[in-house]
Amino acid sequence: MTTKTIARVELDQVTKRYGKTVAVDGVSLSIEAGITGLLGPNGAGKTTLLRILATVLAPDSGDVELLGRSTAAADDRLQIRRRLGYVPQEPGFHRQFSAFDFVDYVAVLKLITDRRVRHDEVRRVLDLVGLTSVMHKRIRQLSGGMRRRVAIAQALLGSPELLVLDEPTAGLDPEQRLRFRELLSTAAGGATVVLSTHQTEDVAALCQRVVVIHGGVVRYDGTPTGLAALAADRVWLSEERDPRAQLAWMTGDGLVRHVGEPPPGARIDEPRVEDGYLLLVGASVLQESS
Amino acid sequence: MTSAHIDEHLLIGYCELSVTAATAAAIEAHLMTCADCRVGLGAVTAVAPESSGELEQMWDEILQRVDRPRLSISERLLGSIGVRESTARLLATTPALRLAWLVAVAMVAAFAVAADVLDGDLPWLLLVVAPLLPLFGVATAFGPALDPTYEISVAAPLSGLRLTLIRTVGVLATTMPVLLVASIAAPGTGWTSLGWLLPALALVSVTLALSSWIAPERAACAVGFAWLVALVVLIHRNAAGDFISTSMIFAPSGQLVTAVVAVAGAAVVAARKHRFDLMIVTGAPT
Numbered sequence: 231m232t233t234k235t236i237a238r239v240e241l242d243q244v245t246k247r248y249g250k251t252v253a254v255d256g257v258s259l260s261i262e263a264g265i266t267g268l269l270g271p272n273g274a275g276k277t278t279l280l281r282i283l284a285t286v287l288a289p290d291s292g293d294v295e296l297l298g299r300s301t302a303a304a305d306d307r308l309q310i311r312r313r314l315g316y317v318p319q320e321p322g323f324h325r326q327f328s329a330f331d332f333v334d335y336v337a338v339l340k341l342i343t344d345r346r347v348r349h350d351e352v353r354r355v356l357d358l359v360g361l362t363s364v365m366h367k368r369i370r371q372l373s374g375g376m377r378r379r380v381a382i383a384q385a386l387l388g389s390p391e392l393l394v395l396d397e398p399t400a401g402l403d404p405e406q407r408l409r410f411r412e413l414l415s416t417a418a419g420g421a422t423v424v425l426s427t428h429q430t431e432d433v434a435a436l437c438q439r440v441v442v443i444h445g446g447v448v449r450y451d452g453t454p455t456g457l458a459a460l461a462a463d464r465v466w467l468s469e470e471r472d473p474r475a476q477l478a479w480m481t482g483d484g485l486v487r488h489v490g491e492p493p494p495g496a497r498i499d500e501p502r503v504e505d506g507y508l509l510l511v512g513a514s515v516l517q518e519s520s
Numbered sequence: 521m522t523s524a525h526i527d528e529h530l531l532i533g534y535c536e537l538s539v540t541a542a543t544a545a546a547i548e549a550h551l552m553t554c555a556d557c558r559v560g561l562g563a564v565t566a567v568a569p570e571s572s573g574e575l576e577q578m579w580d581e582i583l584q585r586v587d588r589p590r591l592s593i594s595e596r597l598l599g600s601i602g603v604r605e606s607t608a609r610l611l612a613t614t615p616a617l618r619l620a621w622l623v624a625v626a627m628v629a630a631f632a633v634a635a636d637v638l639d640g641d642l643p644w645l646l647l648v649v650a651p652l653l654p655l656f657g658v659a660t661a662f663g664p665a666l667d668p669t670y671e672i673s674v675a676a677p678l679s680g681l682r683l684t685l686i687r688t689v690g691v692l693a694t695t696m697p698v699l700l701v702a703s704i705a706a707p708g709t710g711w712t713s714l715g716w717l718l719p720a721l722a723l724v725s726v727t728l729a730l731s732s733w734i735a736p737e738r739a740a741c742a743v744g745f746a747w748l749v750a751l752v753v754l755i756h757r758n759a760a761g762d763f764i765s766t767s768m769i770f771a772p773s774g775q776l777v778t779a780v781v782a783v784a785g786a787a788v789v790a791a792r793k794h795r796f797d798l799m800i801v802t803g804a805p806t
Contacts, residue, residue, distance in 0.1 A: 248801065286674040286799040304794040311677040318675075322668025324613050330589045335609055335669070339676035339683075343606045349589075366589065384672065 238262060239283060239392070239422060244292035246278050253278040255446035256292070261422060265414065267437035267454075268426040271511055275446040276426040277319050277396055283424055284316040284394045297392055310392075312341070315385030319396040321377075323369040329356060329380045330365040336384040355383040359413060375406040382413070393418060395425040399432055411436050430504035434458075440503070444511045454503050461505035465489055466496035477512045526550055526557045531564040594618070607686060610678075615666070616657035616691040625653050625695055629702035636707055643706035643713040644763040647770055648751060650699050650716035652744050655723045657691035659740030664800055666737060671799060680796030681789070684731070688724065696720075715770035722778040723747055725785030732788070732795040 239261035246254040254275045268276045281287040282294060285301050297313055299306035323332055333352045342348040356365045359379040369377060378401060385393060398414075399407050407429070414423065414436060427433060433440050434454045442450035442457070450457055467485045471478050476490030489505050489512065492498060526547055533539040534547050551557055591599070591608075594617045598608035615621055632646040639645070662684050664670045674680060699720075703713040723743050730739035751767055758766040768774040 281671075281799065284675045286671060287801070288798055304797065307797060308677050308679075311675060314675065316672065316675040318671040321672065322670070324668060326592065328589060332669075334589060335613065336672060336676065338606045338609050339673055339678045341677050343604075345605055348606075 238295075238297065239424065240293075240295040241282075242293040242295075244279075244282060244289045244294060246275075246282065246287065246289050252446050254282070254289070257443070257446070257448055258292075259441065259448065259451070261424060261439070263420055263422050264438040265418065265423040265425065265436050266439045266441060267433040268424065268441050268443060269428075269430065269433060269507055270426070270443040274444045274511075276443055278446075279443065280394050280396045280424065280426055281318075283392075284314065284318075285310055286316075312388070313391045315387065315390035315393045317381045317385045317395045317398055319400075321381035323377065323380070325370055326368070328366050328368050329361055329372065329376075329383075332369055332380060333384045333387065337387050340387050342388070351387055355386045356380075358386055358416075359383045360409070374401045375403065378402055378406075378410075379413075382410075389419070389421075391421050393421050393423040393425075395423065397426055397428070399427055399429055407432065430502070430507055434503040442507060442510050449510045450506075457506035458501045458503045459506065461489060461501035461509050463498055464492060464509065465499045465501045465505050466492040467499050468497060477508050525554065526560065528560065528564060531557075531561055535561075535564055610683060610686055611690045613667070613669070614687045614690045615660045616687075616694055621657065622694060622698065625657075625698050628653060629699055633702050633706045641707045642763050643703070643708045643715075644767075646702060646706050646713065647716045647719075647763075647767075648748075650702070651720035651723050651747060653699065654692055654695045654720050655727055655740050655744055655747075657695050658688050658724050658727055659737045661687035661691055661736075663731070663736035665735060674797065674799045679793075680798075681793045684728065684796055688728065692724070712764065712770070715764070715775065718775050718778040718782065719747070719769060722782040722785065725782040725789070727785075729785040729788035729792070731800075732792040733800075735800050 239259065241257055241259040244254055244257045245252065257275075257279060268279065270276045278287065282289055282301075283296065285296070285307050288301070294301040296310045299310050301307050301310065324335070327335065330352055333356060334348060337348045337352055342351060353362070353365075356362055359382055361376060361379055361383065364372060364376065369380060372380065378398065382395070382398060385395065399410055402410060411432070414425075425432075425437075437454055440450070440452065440454050440457050441448055450460070466472075466488050467481075468488065469485065471486045472488050472493065474490065474493065475488035478486050478488045481487050487499065488496075489508050530539065530543070530547065534544060539547070551561060592612050595605075595608040595612045598611060599605060603611070611617055628649060629646065632649045633643070635645045636643045660666050662670070662673075667673065673683060696717075699716065700714075703716070706713040727736065727739045727743045730736075730743065733739075734742075751769065754768050755763070755766045758768065760766070764770045769778060
């Protein structure tokens with residue numbers, strides 16, 4: 231039995247600009263095997279950071295080392311890509327392809343040229359994502375959730391040691407999201423998985439580690455429990471909306487849940503990951519949604 | 521075989537395919553109704569690795585044949601002329617290999633030739649238009665705007681330049697024959713009607729070179745526009761003579777210049793080959 235090297239991601243002062251906009255601003259991270267979630271509002275720099283991790287974008291400055299190799303060197307980049315799986319934010323598909331054809335096409339891009347080996351691998355990954363029964367259907371006939379699974383299947387080709395997934399649960403219904411969690415926790419194996427999401431529940435359920443990025447800067451790096459703990463004693467419930475709260479919203483049971491500095495005697499509630507996240511980036515999230 | 525269950529030796533014979541067809545049929549009929557014998561068959565298969573290996577191989581063969589994806593027409597055609605199956609799969613996504621593209625090219629070339637025949641004895645419209653056709657074929661063959669799998673392709677270990685060149689060759693291999701046929705039908709003497717060939721290669725080469733900086737469709741538009749402007753300027757400056765001499769590009773000296781430009785473009789592509797392994801961002805950053 232061969233032992234795989236421990237997958238790692240090392241970012242050192244990574245910066246990426248688009249014109250005058252700084253998308254990623256001096257980010258330094260070290261990520262070990264396991265599932266790491268990237269949380270952040272739209273425009274926070276998550277996709278740019280994930281593209282850098284997927285080696286498709288080069289940073290303007292800073293060093294990126296993936297699986298023990300630098301992404302700056304072309305030959306090393308090629309070696310990294312042999313051990314990398316990537317699902318972009320909006321994966322596209324050729325209209326004429328079936329699910330099998332599409333994954334087979336990506337397998338050719340991943341240099342699996344022997345047809346029999348390739349087809350076996352394509353069947354394996356489609357089976358992993360539960361699409362065996364529809365694998366010869368054209369992709370345009372599949373539901374949004376199934377298309378997402380096709381995109382995930384191509385990323386699993388060759389059992390990569392590093393999986394980079396940009397909002398893999400976007401567009402999935404609650405049941406599909408649960409299935410995705412199950413799939414990722416089994417399919418990822420001992421790999422390093424970095425995924426971005428807007429769903430704090432996904433982070434709490436899936437990730438051993440969470441990184442909150444906002445304005446291109448890392449605002450939090452730790453466990454989901456630690457992120458929730460940031461809001462300890464800063465979440466309270468009341469009948470009426472309290473204007474002093476940083477954020478407040480009506481819950482299903484008719485009470486208003488507040489995040490911020492509680493007034494004396496407030497009914498303190500158990501903090502959740504989303505509370506900690508909202509405390510970190512809350513003001514800008516509200517501005518975006520208004 | 522007992523009246524109740526199948527004898528173990530018979531099951532082994534069945535697995536090793538050494539029993540007669542009639543016995544095999546009887547065994548299969550019994551197995552359909554007897555769970556105990558099915559378990560027994562499983563146990564026999566487990567202790568007969570050679571036969572189970574054979575069965576596995578047979579099953580694999582069946583799977584490979586039944587589950588084989590249906591190849592597109594273009595993939596089958598490419599396979600029939602000796603193109604490797606994996607390369608054909610990469611080419612199959614090239615828009616210029618579709619019938620619609622070929623029909624469009626044929627129609628444009630036919631209109632140009634028809635206009636030239638009606639106009640006189642020089643294929644000027646074909647010479648102007650023909651270099652643009654492979655150029656736009658190449659522009660649609662790869663790039664962030666027109667290839668839906670662009671980002672996944674860039675993240676894959678296959679060299680970006682190799683993928684680009686495979687598709688470029690695909691475009692040229694389908695477009696050039698149509699244009700060559702048009703040249704034969706066009707008016708003009710000697711090699712005159714083939715004067716578009718070197719400019720076409722030069723425009724494609726420069727587009728590929730520019731694609732290492734900007735998106736290929738933008739590069740193609742810029743190069744195509746520059747081609748038309750260059751022709752207009754040259755014809756305006758050299759008022760005397762026919763189209764070939766005033767445009768200069770289709771005269772022998774101009775052809776030499778286009779050949780040099782084609783080589784220079786190829787040199788830039790070679791020098792910047794690793795840039796094709798990185799994404800060209802055209803949308804807003806997130």
